[in-house]
Amino acid sequence: MATEHFDVLIVGAGLSGVGAACHLRMKAKDRSFVILEARERLGGTWDLFRYPGMRSDSDMYTLAYDFRPWREARAIVDGPSILRYLQDTAREFGVDRHIRLGWRVTRADWSTAEALWRVEAQGPDGRLLQFTCGFLYLCGGYYSYRGGHDPAIPGRERFGGRIVHPQDWPEDLDYAGRRIVVIGSGATAVTLVPALAETAAHVTMLQRSPSYVVPRPATDARAAKLSPGQGLAWRLVRWRHLLLQQWYYRVARHDPQAFKTRVADLARQQLGPDHEARHFVPSYDPWDQRLCIAPDADLFRAIRTGQASVVTDVIETFTETGIRLASGQELAADIVVTATGLELEVFGGVTLSVDGRPVEPGEALGYKGMMFEGVPNLASAFGYTNASWTLKADLIADFVCRVLNRMRRTGLRQCTPRNRDPAMGRRPWIDFTSGYVQRAIHLLPQQGARAPWRAHQNYLKDLYALKLAPLNDGALEFSNPAP
Numbered sequence: 001m002a003t004e005h006f007d008v009l010i011v012g013a014g015l016s017g018v019g020a021a022c023h024l025r026m027k028a029k030d031r032s033f034v035i036l037e038a039r040e041r042l043g044g045t046w047d048l049f050r051y052p053g054m055r056s057d058s059d060m061y062t063l064a065y066d067f068r069p070w071r072e073a074r075a076i077v078d079g080p081s082i083l084r085y086l087q088d089t090a091r092e093f094g095v096d097r098h099i100r101l102g103w104r105v106t107r108a109d110w111s112t113a114e115a116l117w118r119v120e121a122q123g124p125d126g127r128l129l130q131f132t133c134g135f136l137y138l139c140g141g142y143y144s145y146r147g148g149h150d151p152a153i154p155g156r157e158r159f160g161g162r163i164v165h166p167q168d169w170p171e172d173l174d175y176a177g178r179r180i181v182v183i184g185s186g187a188t189a190v191t192l193v194p195a196l197a198e199t200a201a202h203v204t205m206l207q208r209s210p211s212y213v214v215p216r217p218a219t220d221a222r223a224a225k226l227s228p229g230q231g232l233a234w235r236l237v238r239w240r241h242l243l244l245q246q247w248y249y250r251v252a253r254h255d256p257q258a259f260k261t262r263v264a265d266l267a268r269q270q271l272g273p274d275h276e277a278r279h280f281v282p283s284y285d286p287w288d289q290r291l292c293i294a295p296d297a298d299l300f301r302a303i304r305t306g307q308a309s310v311v312t313d314v315i316e317t318f319t320e321t322g323i324r325l326a327s328g329q330e331l332a333a334d335i336v337v338t339a340t341g342l343e344l345e346v347f348g349g350v351t352l353s354v355d356g357r358p359v360e361p362g363e364a365l366g367y368k369g370m371m372f373e374g375v376p377n378l379a380s381a382f383g384y385t386n387a388s389w390t391l392k393a394d395l396i397a398d399f400v401c402r403v404l405n406r407m408r409r410t411g412l413r414q415c416t417p418r419n420r421d422p423a424m425g426r427r428p429w430i431d432f433t434s435g436y437v438q439r440a441i442h443l444l445p446q447q448g449a450r451a452p453w454r455a456h457q458n459y460l461k462d463l464y465a466l467k468l469a470p471l472n473d474g475a476l477e478f479s480n481p482a483p
């Protein structure tokens, strides 16, 4: 097996990997790096998902990188626009030249004696190659690319129509004039239903239980008045979105009942007297699961005009012509879309070990939500669940550059988070009750009860922890291998 060496090896060329590489280009210029990307194209999520209507549900002022502002008036945009933004960023920062497509990283072992990672990757032709690197930066996202979550619904084999999953949308699917049932009530279902309803005969959103769906303008009227040259103004727009989002989150967590009532009122206003708002009144508290956005109230408009409807019920079985529900109701369908979620996967599916000793993701203790106790020279990009992913990905990349520069300055080649308090309590990484999180919670790393072992869902706290707080915090140990 041939071996190549890089100072930094980045796994994945999605939003996090491209951003990480740009930060390296700006702040740790002298480091060599490579991005190994398993797919044939860069972009990750924004290239993979190609269902009708695919879009962001957070605003682009915060989903865009902090170093390359979003200069359009539209805040909620479609997937292809985000992909274009990522491609343009990669080109502008010369990162595209460092991406090797079709290379899946399978395992990585840290050698303490040599202070480097030995990384194994499989290339497009099945060839295995070994890389070594001083720092391993995992940017493989948080879900499996092999396929989405597909629950075993009885009677599937007798259904005469077509069943599709949004993660694997068939290019040739002609749904114009068809009756469609979309199973699910998460962000994907809420996005798909109005988009499909534009040409379908009818779309039914079939949900087991309601989600919070909040109507929101797709365009920021203030940003629309700015010209692209106004750099400071764009920063202010970004901060306004960032702070408002954090404020709404705090308010919703502080007084869930008031938030619930407000969301139900909004749904009632949007739907009018002929449609039931109960389909938009969840039993859980706001932000126990991710909130869904309806840009310009598109979902409510589709329901109001009769192009779409919502049914809250439990599926009994597929039939030859559709789906039968526990209530006895039958939904006729030509196409069924299973918008039933993702399969979570950590570390991009890479098997990690330190000196041959396996790192079990489910037992790993996170440091600042991005490194792991006892695992040297490794960071993982994991964004926020209550705000734009990029906000945290940017902060993590900045922290990694600080660590790399410190190592270069001091000549110390190892940087390892060490927890010196064995009695410190542990908590789940994410406190969401969503099915896709609960199904995989045992596979996710844990966070500690206090800083720096907490994984904050709070940008301002992280801004301090990752960008401003000193690196010598008593937990991050810089060292060299024993001679």
Ligand SMILES: Cc1cc2nc3c(=O)[nH]c(=O)nc-3n(C[C@H](O)[C@H](O)[C@H](O)COP(=O)(O)OP(=O)(O)OC[C@H]3O[C@@H](n4cnc5c(N)ncnc54)[C@H](O)[C@@H]3O)c2cc1C
Pocket: 011, 012, 013, 014, 015, 016, 017, 036, 037, 038, 039, 042, 043, 044, 045, 046, 049, 055, 056, 057, 058, 063, 103, 104, 105, 106, 139, 140, 141, 142, 143, 145, 188, 347, 348, 349, 350, 381, 383, 387, 388, 389, 390
């Ligand atoms: C439908 C959908 C809509 C979303 N909308 C929003 C939103 O509006 N706002 C928001 O903040 N977040 C949103 N998210 C979350 C979204 O995933 C993040 O915004 C962001 O795209 C994550 O970027 P990433 O680079 O970390 O991961 P990904 O986008 O998943 O990219 C990971 C990349 O790493 C590659 N990779 C993985 N494992 C390996 C390996 N072992 N070897 C080599 N390459 C590997 C993958 O092929 C992929 O290209 C959404 C997610 C989905 C699924």
